[in-house]
Amino acid sequence: MDFASDNAAGIAPAILDAIQRTNKGFALGYGNDEVSRRVERQFSELFERNVAVFLMATGTAANALALAHASPPWGAVFCHAEAHIALDECGAPEFFGGGLKLIGIPGEGRKLTLAAFEHALARSAWGGPHHVTPAVLSLTQATEGGTIYQSDEVAELAACAHAHGIAVHMDGARFANALARLGLTAAQATWKLGVDVLSFGATKGGAMAAEAVVFFDPARAAAMAERRKRGGHLVSKHRFLAAQFEAFLADDLWLALARHANRMADRLAQSLSAIGWRLVWPVEANLVFALIPASVHQRLQAAGAQYYVLKSESLPHATSVSPDAVLIRLVTSFSTTDADIDRFVVIARG
Numbered sequence: 634m635d636f637a638s639d640n641a642a643g644i645a646p647a648i649l650d651a652i653q654r655t656n657k658g659f660a661l662g663y664g665n666d667e668v669s670r671r672v673e674r675q676f677s678e679l680f681e682r683n684v685a686v687f688l689m690a691t692g693t694a695a696n697a698l699a700l701a702h703a704s705p706p707w708g709a710v711f712c713h714a715e716a717h718i719a720l721d722e723c724g725a726p727e728f729f730g731g732g733l734k735l736i737g738i739p740g741e742g743r744k745l746t747l748a749a750f751e752h753a754l755a756r757s758a759w760g761g762p763h764h765v766t767p768a769v770l771s772l773t774q775a776t777e778g779g780t781i782y783q784s785d786e787v788a789e790l791a792a793c794a795h796a797h798g799i800a801v802h803m804d805g806a807r808f809a810n811a812l813a814r815l816g817l818t819a820a821q822a823t824w825k826l827g828v829d830v831l832s833f834g835a836t837k838g839g840a841m842a843a844e845a846v847v848f849f850d851p852a853r854a855a856a857m858a859e860r861r862k863r864g865g866h867l868v869s870k871h872r873f874l875a876a877q878f879e880a881f882l883a884d885d886l887w888l889a890l891a892r893h894a895n896r897m898a899d900r901l902a903q904s905l906s907a908i909g910w911r912l913v914w915p916v917e918a919n920l921v922f923a924l925i926p927a928s929v930h931q932r933l934q935a936a937g938a939q940y941y942v943l944k945s946e947s948l949p950h951a952t953s954v955s956p957d958a959v960l961i962r963l964v965t966s967f968s969t970t971d972a973d974i975d976r977f978v979v980i981a982r983g
Contacts, residue, residue, distance in 0.1 A: 642967060663871055666872040672686070672879050684848060700730055713743050733765075743776040775810050830847065835881045919966070922962050
């Protein structure tokens with residue numbers, strides 16, 4: 634009954650097989666191998682245009698280096714106040730960005746709205762020698778609340794950003810889960826809506842350690858190779874990162890794995906709703922957030938259930954967590970089974 638995170642799952646068998654196949658013979662390091670070349674072509678085919686892609690081992694590195702590249706050190710990066718880059722990356726964007734400033738914006742369901750973004754732009758003085766300069770809008774897709782930006786929402790936010798000379802970054806740690814739910818192509822969900830750079834996650838989706846930064850205009854990626862190296866995130870045995878992505882993207886495995894995780898989240902949500910649990914946000918990806926009695930939480934913990942207890946300022950209007958309740962996050966993955974869910978629900982029901 635492990636619903637702590639999709640990071641807690643193992644490696645998808647096809648990806649593990651790819652690593653083993655690649656572990657034969659010798660190959661040049663630092664991305665100068667044939668597997669890496671093939672993966673670069675895969676990404677361009679996936680996004681239906683020539684892209685510049687940089688593989689890394691962690692999502693924090695992908696986000697931090699992408700933002701550092703898109704913003705000057707005196708730049709402002711707008712994001713949701715509870716975005717991963719704001720709360721869970723130990724200041725990495727600011728560190729690698731040489732002092733760039735994250736501007737957190739509130740929003741229900743951990744989503745930004747156009748009105749909230751426009752308000753943030755209008756409420757402060759910008760630029761000149763005294764103020765940071767608006768540089769990047771960072772959207773998380775799917776969000777930390779498991780909610781998903783619809784295509785019109787991304788397009789509106791991106792258009793507003795570009796009108797102000799602001800680049801658009803997408804944190805896609807769970808991009809596969811969002812895309813599987815939206816039913817769009819990768820191109821339709823990113824650059825065709827105005828996204829300039831994407832942190833493309835594979836680790837949560839079934840890889841061992843594989844993330845990518847994708848620039849949809851290769852000219853924007855000038856000197857990104859040096860930034861990655863200088864930041865300590867150019868892996869010498871690069872082919873093992875590439876092998877994971879090659880298997881992940883082949884035959885749309887990444888979407889099949891995400892669809893399974895999403896289905897398991899749907900099943901979990903429906904089962905919990907049936908026993909009276911209150912779900913605080915729509916279940917749109919592979920995350921389920923629920924308010925539960927503290928007594929139920931204690932019973933689940935005693936039975937060995939794994940999940941996180943959280944706090945959030947993004948709950949629906951007039952929703953609060955009473956002293957005898959807790960807000961929990963349940964995350965499904967490619968390896969979640971019906972049996973995992975059934976056992977959890979039986980214990981939850983008591």
